[in-house]
Amino acid sequence: MKHYEVEILDAKTREKLCFLDKVEPHATIAEIKNLFTKTHPQWYPARQSLRLDPKGKSLKDEDVLQKLPVGTTATLYFRDLGAQISWVTVFLTEYAGPLFIYLLFYFRVPFIYGHKYDFTSSRHTVVHLACICHSFHYVKRLLETLFVHRFSHGTMPLRNIFKNCTYYWGFAAWMAYYINHPLYTPPTYGAQQVKLALAIFVICQLGNFSIHMALRDLRPAGSKTRKIPYPTKNPFTWLFLLVSCPNYTYEVGSWIGFAIMTQCLPVALFSLVGFTQMTIWAKGKHRSYLKEFRDYPPLRMPIIPFLL
């Protein structure tokens, strides 16, 4: 069996960083990354981007050395992706914040509203209902992060956690401040409005969860396989007939429901910002589905049936 030699150069300076000899032909990029870490321990595998061309795309961990277009001496270019943090850590932190912060406002902890309101309780039913819904939503997200989702990437850049937490925690505090305010005004159309909004919220939460389960079942544990998602027996998943990312569709729906329930402008703004971001993600996902699968169902739109 012929062994390969692998030299790793810095993508920017072309400096020779590492030379590996006697590398097995069926070694994967992941294994090469591990070998590289031995000589440069500060660059753990998650922060290494190895590519064949200094300006090219990163090679995947699963790529096998002998299948790459290289001679028996392979030259790989290294780029430092910066400090990394696991997706699970980021998700748990960014979701635990809103759960906790909202409750601070709900219980009217001192120094938020006037002192005469400390630890008082709202007289509006909808305020209690809103707390239950908001808390349920984030508990659901935390549990899904721990038990449902199968992430294709292990890590993301460290700075993302600050960005993401500012967004989630900031908006949670902003919404919670108004909904739990002593001067909160309940919805104009009263109990009817709240009931309708609650129904929308519950349906969309169930829908979102159904999609997460369906996506999980597409991918066996520990693998990174990608398949086209299809509707299952669960009626909530039938939205796959019309959109590529029904989880985002249901998520937007949940927040619209919550906005109608609380009739609170900051909630509507949060829904709008979230919708914008999710649309960008959905369009990207849709595009990558189309690129990867020739037989992708043509009726599907990224996030809103027939429209967007």
Next chain:
Amino acid sequence: TGEWHKPGRRRIVPSSVVLTSFQVMSRVFLIWAVTHSVKEVQSEDSVLLFVIAWTITEIIRYSFYTFSLLNHLPYLIKWARYTLFIVLYPMGVSGELLTIYAALPFVRQAGLYSISLPNKYNFSFDYHAFLILIMISYIPIFPQLYFHMIHQRRKILSHTEEHKKFE
């Protein structure tokens, strides 16, 4: 995280879209949301201060861009663009801050652009507090932009002195 396709931008000059948009927005804000909206500050000297600073800056800056595009940039223009900011930028910032500060009591008195609780959209906005936040934001932002320009100056003016040594 995937980096989904970013739409291409048309580039006529090499300035950063983000930094420039930021500057345009802050200018529009000063003009419309402060000076135009609060008539009482229009006679302040601080308004004169930032208008003069902006005017001189823009005349030089656009001359710079125009000559650059025509591939005939007199050194004087390049020098002016990367040197006069040293005085003009603090001048403009002082004018802006003093104007916002002068507007504060009138904003508070009139409750300008402000909405308070209770209301049916459960939303509030205090323009007076917002203006104070804007003033505070100058503290981290101004030094960054100023030293960015100083850094650019060092890079670009020393380049010319070495007769365009290529890297």
